[in-house]
Amino acid sequence: MNAKKILRTDLQQMIFLGMIVAMKIILGQFSFGPTTVKVGLGFIGSVLLAYFFGPVWGTIGGGISDLVSSAIFGNQGGFFIGFTLTAMVGPLIYALFLYDHPVKVWRIVASTILVTIIVNIGMNTLWLHLMYGMNFNAALVQRLPKEMIIPWVQMVVIYVVLQAVSRVKIKK
Amino acid sequence: MSKIIIGRYIPGDSLVYKMDPRGKLLITILFILTIFLANNPITYAIITLFCFLAIIATGLKARVFWNGVKPLIGLIFFTSLLQLFFMTGGKVFWHWWIFSISSYGIVNAIYIFVRFTLIILISTVMTVTTMPLEIADAMEWLLKPLKVVKVPVDKIALVISIALRFVPTLFDETLKIMNAQRSRGADFNDGGLIKRAKAIAPILIPLFIHSLETAIDLSTAMESRGYRGSEGRTKYRVLNWSKYDLISLAYFVLLVGLLLIFRTH
Numbered sequence: 032m033n034a035k036k037i038l039r040t041d042l043q044q045m046i047f048l049g050m051i052v053a054m055k056i057i058l059g060q061f062s063f064g065p066t067t068v069k070v071g072l073g074f075i076g077s078v079l080l081a082y083f084f085g086p087v088w089g090t091i092g093g094g095i096s097d098l099v100s101s102a103i104f105g106n107q108g109g110f111f112i113g114f115t116l117t118a119m120v121g122p123l124i125y126a127l128f129l130y131d132h133p134v135k136v137w138r139i140v141a142s143t144i145l146v147t148i149i150v151n152i153g154m155n156t157l158w159l160h161l162m163y164g165m166n167f168n169a170a171l172v173q174r175l176p177k178e179m180i181i182p183w184v185q186m187v188v189i190y191v192v193l194q195a196v197s198r199v200k201i202k203k
Numbered sequence: 204m205s206k207i208i209i210g211r212y213i214p215g216d217s218l219v220y221k222m223d224p225r226g227k228l229l230i231t232i233l234f235i236l237t238i239f240l241a242n243n244p245i246t247y248a249i250i251t252l253f254c255f256l257a258i259i260a261t262g263l264k265a266r267v268f269w270n271g272v273k274p275l276i277g278l279i280f281f282t283s284l285l286q287l288f289f290m291t292g293g294k295v296f297w298h299w300w301i302f303s304i305s306s307y308g309i310v311n312a313i314y315i316f317v318r319f320t321l322i323i324l325i326s327t328v329m330t331v332t333t334m335p336l337e338i339a340d341a342m343e344w345l346l347k348p349l350k351v352v353k354v355p356v357d358k359i360a361l362v363i364s365i366a367l368r369f370v371p372t373l374f375d376e377t378l379k380i381m382n383a384q385r386s387r388g389a390d391f392n393d394g395g396l397i398k399r400a401k402a403i404a405p406i407l408i409p410l411f412i413h414s415l416e417t418a419i420d421l422s423t424a425m426e427s428r429g430y431r432g433s434e435g436r437t438k439y440r441v442l443n444w445s446k447y448d449l450i451s452l453a454y455f456v457l458l459v460g461l462l463l464i465f466r467t468h
Contacts, residue, residue: 042430043422045358049365050414053373056366061377063391063399070396075407091359099366102330102338104211111235111322162322165282165315169289173282188400195404196411
């Protein structure tokens with residue numbers, strides 16, 4: 032049976048959501064690549080939340096992951112509700128492109144570019160500006176070089192991961 | 204259960220430890236918001252003093268808090284330097300191309316450094332004195348008003364508890380899978396970015412299947428024990444307000460009062 036259809040009851044869905052949130056938190060602790068361009072794996076959790084739970088519960092799951100992560104590991108840089116919003120909008124954008132749709136390259140490219148522009152460059156820079164009073168342009172300068180490289184790597188990872196999870200079958 | 208240390212909680216018995224986690228979470232959030240009231244050297248000095256008093260009240264060693272700031276010290280310096288070179292206004296001391304050092308830039312860089320550090324320090328006070336499960340309970344309490352607008356707070360609370368419970372288990376599982384794949388010859392630290400990106404799937408898929416199977420088993424176990432949502436359920440950990448929460452509230456009100464008096468209007 033397909034992984035998406037195997038969850039029969041509401042309770043199973045909620046517990047699976049909790050497990051994916053836990054996965055997102057753990058993946059957020061890992062990264063790969065050279066020290067100059069470290070790619071964190073937390074985005075895979077956002078993609079899985081979006082792919083399996085859609086825009087509503089995927090968004091809620093994203094918010095929960097930020098809250099639980101700050102409870103467990105303590106947010107580096109301090110807790111700020113803006114970053115919780117960031118954690119919610121990421122899965123929302125991915126869900127609009129990936130939930131209940133076949134895995135297509137253009138969907139992955141479009142969603143990743145939108146997440147990069149709206150969430151990583153736009154919202155996160157705005158939160159840094161609001162939270163620490165940083166000059167918006169200075170914060171952008173600090174962020175832009177990384178954001179020019181990482182999305183392309185993320186697209187490859189998302190494609191590989193979604194191709195794999197969409198084929199997962201479990202015998203029960 | 205996992206042997207890894209989850210959370211930064213350090214056991215203790217000081218005034219801050221005796222506070223209700225809901226009070227601590229609320230005061231932490233309010234303190235972070237209050238930092239925005241500071242806008243001159245006097246108000247920054249007042250809020251720094253209050254932050255250090257909160258640190259002293261935890262009864263923990265300064266090293267604990269230094270460890271909270273240490274991983275971010277480079278980022279804080281870099282951010283402050285960017286402010287220093289990009290901010291314009293006031294007396295200009297040095298200028299080259301788009302960079303300049305002005306009196307406004309210097310003051311702003313110092314403010315950002317202080318603000319950044321204070322937010323990290325006060326968050327550390329919260330996380331080192333409160334157990335993750337207590338923080339989760341406090342978050343659930345904070346979310347309760349959303350019930351009025353039909354937000355499924357009970358379901359959200361269930362998801363929070365499941366996530367908190369399974370982070371250590373899945374963390375162990377991830378390390379086990381990584382070691383298993385390494386013993387089969389997988390190399391996660393070699394090759395270009397794309398090769399390393401592709402190496403993630405052999406870790407993620409077993410982890411994903413394990414999570415899915417656990418979700419199915421756990422829900423079957425819960426349903427067979429008569430789980431019917433949060434309706435009528437009692438709490439194992441009961442939260443109680445204490446006089447220490449009142450003391451911290453008075454402390455916070457005093458801080459806000461002083462900031463309102465001394466800030467530049």
